[in-house]
Amino acid sequence: MEGLSPEEWTAVRLSLKVASVAMAASLIPGIAIAFLLERRRFWGRQALDVVVHLPLVLPPVVVGWFLLIGFGRRGPIGAFLAEQFGIVFSFRWTGAALACAIMGFPLLVRAIRLSIASVDRKLEDAAGTLGAHPVWVFGVVTLPLILPGIIAGMVLSFAKAMGEFGATITFVSSIPGETQTIPSAIYAYTQVPGGEGGAMRLTLVSIIISIAALWLSEWLARRVRRRVQA
Amino acid sequence: MILDVDIYHRQGGFSLEVRFQSDGKLTALYGPSGSGKTTIVNAIGGLVQPDHARIVVQGRELVDTKTNIVVPKHKRRIGYVFQEGRLFPHLNVRHNLLFGRWFTPSGERKASFDHVVDLLGITHLLDRRPSTLSGGEKQRVAIGRALLADPQLLLMDEPLASLDEARKSEIYPYIERLRDEGGVPIVLVSHSVAEIARLATSVVVLSEGKVVASGPAAEVLRHTNYFAQSGLTEAGALIEAQVSGHNAAYDLTVLQARAGALSVPRLPHPIGTILRVRLRARDIILSLAPPHGLSALNVLPAFISSIGDAEGASMDVQLDCGGDPVVARVTRKSVEELGLKPGLPVHAIIKSIAFDPEALGVAGQENI
Incomplete structure (x- = not known):
């Protein structure tokens, strides 16, 4: 079997870029929302929980449609961002990253939330009696203890972004070199005669990246268990 | 404060x-x-x-x-x-x-x-x-x-x-x-x-x-009734005593308290060390006459300073042993039969076993 063609390489590189940006951009909001949901009791907490989890249960095409309405050129949010900050999502790779970030967000939040729940809050109390301000307690006690959970969540978010298809293609279509990620490229290959070779190669790349991500998250899960039990 | x-x-x-x-x-x-x-x-x-x-x-x-x-x-x-x-x-x-x-x-x-x-x-x-x-x-x-x-x-x-x-x-x-x-x-x-x-x-x-x-x-x-729930058998007087000598032949250490000399199983502390000794109220027997023919090594002359209120069958008898306060927990029946009352001279018989190692702490500089 021959190597990847330049077009296929473009799709792989674009996928890796979209997935990395989606993961990085959702990290801090993900930690903040996981913390809010796990630790704080406030009005609207249930509603926030539902909204965060919606992408997990809604058809991806529906999420893509919402993005198109909201973040499209003429959508309220999209128009505002384009005018004020010059940030455009529609039919750009940034839009693909946004769609992937939203689809992966519930997975990221769940993983981090689980690790926050497993932190012994007595350790945070102990840090407080030693003079640490609550912000410091979070930084030097809570954060290091949930770090494996954060990394596991990042891996899940990344893997989800690598495989995202429905929301991405609905929102930003499948423009080679701009928004055509590995899944949309595979789909495109299956629609043309003689595209089986390309589809097969990209499928193999996709499987390798997925298995690597899964293995990494398993390895991290084992570490978190060891550390929390210590 | x-x-x-x-x-x-x-x-x-x-x-x-x-x-x-x-x-x-x-x-x-x-x-x-x-x-x-x-x-x-x-x-x-x-x-x-x-x-x-x-x-x-x-x-x-x-x-x-x-x-x-x-x-x-x-x-x-x-x-x-x-x-x-x-x-x-x-x-x-x-x-x-x-x-x-x-x-x-x-x-x-x-x-x-x-x-x-x-x-x-x-x-x-x-x-x-x-x-x-x-x-x-x-x-x-x-x-x-x-x-x-x-x-x-x-x-x-x-x-x-x-x-x-x-x-x-x-x-x-x-x-x-x-x-x-x-x-x-x-x-x-x-x-x-x-x-x-x-x-x-x-x-x-x-x-x-x-x-x-x-x-x-x-x-x-000294007030055993405070410890009634869980610590009754452990409550008693705390006194300070100084290691005054070791008796190698009998494996004993002699402690000098204001109350008198106390012999305890051999301790590792050098002569001159000041120790905190606990005399459990349950381990003290009172006798009106100087006892004879007893296996207990430690008998201290004392005066009754006060007698506590009766609680069930027992009462606390507070003693003054040469300035050291000691307390004995005895039955109400004994108090009545012996006619114990404040001011009466008695002999406090202390079972050697009362000097358990856990109670022997090195006393602090702060006097108790």
């Missing part, structure tokens, strides 16, 4: 209403589980916000609900040694110890790292992870971590409860050194009378959220 506490707090069906002061180097809070000991130290440390309270430590007001003063826990400078140690699992021993130091204003860093590490005997553990330490080692590190934050008061919530007897006796000497060096006053939560007898200079007895008694340890421990 080191500690001035006045707390009213309701939590579910439990209500805590306590008021006490202490000037002791080591104040023990004694009481059965559910008596409110931990809630009190949590209120002092800032982990529990009481409904109404005024808490003053070393002249510094930490809580006064009347004037809305509530110092947050990270600004209280109250060290807290928890029952389970609570060492940070992601830091090694050295960084656990230094944790509080990062947050101590540089001008107030007085405790020397080397001194504390040496005092607690943990020099060899510095590079280890908490998960590799034994229970006793963990607690010593936890004590060091609290001390190195330069606290104005050190709270210890049953720090030895999870340890077996051997590990406990490994830690007692360190707490004694801490108490006697006098740097930081200590509040110790305990439900072991033996522990209090060995360590405390002041005792606050709690029951069902109320203070039953408080005062100097020797004073409080």
Whole structure:
């Protein structure tokens, strides 16, 4: 079997870029929302929980449609961002990253939330009696203890972004070199005669990246268990 | 005054209403589980916000609900040694110890790292992870971590409860050194009378959220009725005695107290050491005439100073043994038959077994 063609390489590189940006951009909001949901009791907490989890249960095409309405050129949010900050999502790779970030967000939040729940809050109390301000307690006690959970969540978010298809293609279509990620490229290959070779190669790349991500998250899960039990 | 506490707090069906002061180097809070000991130290440390309270430590007001003063826990400078140690699992021993130091204003860093590490005997553990330490080692590190934050008061919530007897006796000497060096006053939560007898200079007895008694340890421990629930057999007088000689032939050590000479199974302490000896009230028999033909080695002449109220079949008879207060717990029947009354000279017969090693602590400089 021959190597990847330049077009296929473009799709792989674009996928890796979209997935990395989606993961990085959702990290801090993900930690903040996981913390809010796990630790704080406030009005609207249930509603926030539902909204965060919606992408997990809604058809991806529906999420893509919402993005198109909201973040499209003429959508309220999209128009505002384009005018004020010059940030455009529609039919750009940034839009693909946004769609992937939203689809992966519930997975990221769940993983981090689980690790926050497993932190012994007595350790945070102990840090407080030693003079640490609550912000410091979070930084030097809570954060290091949930770090494996954060990394596991990042891996899940990344893997989800690598495989995202429905929301991405609905929102930003499948423009080679701009928004055509590995899944949309595979789909495109299956629609043309003689595209089986390309589809097969990209499928193999996709499987390798997925298995690597899964293995990494398993390895991290084992570490978190060891550390929390210590 | 080191500690001035006045707390009213309701939590579910439990209500805590306590008021006490202490000037002791080591104040023990004694009481059965559910008596409110931990809630009190949590209120002092800032982990529990009481409904109404005024808490003053070393002249510094930490809580006064009347004037809305509530110092947050990270600004209280109250060290807290928890029952389970609570060492940070992601830091090694050295960084656990230094944790509080990062947050101590540089001008107030007085405790020397080397001194504390040496005092607690943990020099060899510095590079280890908490998960590799034994229970006793963990607690010593936890004590060091609290001390190195330069606290104005050190709270210890049953720090030895999870340890077996051997590990406990490994830690007692360190707490004694801490108490006697006098740097930081200590509040110790305990439900072991033996522990209090060995360590405390002041005792606050709690029951069902109320203070039953408080005062100097020797004073409080003489009243066995305070310890009725769990510590009756352990309560008794605390006296100081000096090692005056060793008798190799019989494997005995002779101690000199104001009450007289006491022979105990051979002790390792050199001559001249001052020890704290607990004479359990249950282990003292009273005799009107000097006893003959008894196997007990220790018989002290005494005068009855007072007789407590009857509780069931028993009563406490307080004795004056040459200036040392001693208490005997005898039956009401015996008091009546022997005609015991204040002022009467008697002989206190002490069973040798009363000198259990746990009760023999090295006494502090502070007289009790």
